[in-house]
Every structure is written in structure tokens, then in C-alpha cells.
Amino acid sequence: MSYMCPVCGYPALKENPVNLSPSFEICRSCGFEFGISDDDLGFTFDQWRQKWIAEGMPWSSINKLPHGWDPRKQLLNIGVKV
Numbered sequence: 001m002s003y004m005c006p007v008c009g010y011p012a013l014k015e016n017p018v019n020l021s022p023s024f025e026i027c028r029s030c031g032f033e034f035g036i037s038d039d040d041l042g043f044t045f046d047q048w049r050q051k052w053i054a055e056g057m058p059w060s061s062i063n064k065l066p067h068g069w070d071p072r073k074q075l076l077n078i079g080v081k082v
Contacts, residue, residue, distance in 0.1 A: 002014065003015065003016050003017055004017075005027040005032065005078075006018060006045050006078060007027060007030050007032045007045045007048050007049050007052070007078075008027060008029045008030035008032070008049060008052060008057075008071065008074060008075060008078070009029075009074040009075050009076065009077030009078040009080070010027050010028060010029035010074060010077075011077060013025055013027060015034075017034050021035075022034050022035020022036075022038075023035065024036065026060075026061075027060065028060060028061035028063055029059060029060060029061070029069075029074065030048065030049070030057075030060055031052070031061075032045070032048050032052075049075075049080065053082055057071035057072070059071075
């Protein structure tokens with residue numbers, strides 16, 4: 001089972017990002033780390049999303065970029081149009 005990133009709409013998180021305890025998983029797409037970016041650094045999902053968009057929506061992982069990856073289309077998964 002996979003989960004969707006509430007920040008960028010990436011559909012392949014391994015852990016539930018909105019669980020009661022932080023997963024500390026890092027979204028490969030936007031780089032948000034659940035439990036660090038929010039709890040320790042104080043970013044809301046929306047603030048991190050706006051930061052990521054302003055930076056040009058770069059792929060954040062050192063892992064290979066998925067074939068056909070389109071961050072604008074991905075954001076539509078969470079109802080955000082850029």
C-alpha cells in the first residue's frame with residue numbers, strides 16, 4: 001500500500017503521512033520530512049508547498065527521477081493547480 005504526500009501529491013509514500021506519530025519519511029518529490037519539516041522546523045504543508053513551488057518544484061530525491069514525472073500534474077492529486 002502507498003500513501004499520497006499532502007504537500008505535493010506524490011502518490012508513493014510508504015507510510016501514512018498524517019498518522020498520530022510522525023513517520024520521518026522524506027517525500028522523494030518535494031523533500032518534506034514528516035516529523036522534522038513540520039514539528040521541528042515549523043512548516044505547515046501549505047508553507048512547504050509554496051516554498052517548493054517557488055523553487056521550481058525540483059525532484060528532491062537522490063533516487064532516479066520517475067519516467068514522465070510531472071509536478072504540475074502531481075499537484076492536481078491534492079487539488080492544487082499551478
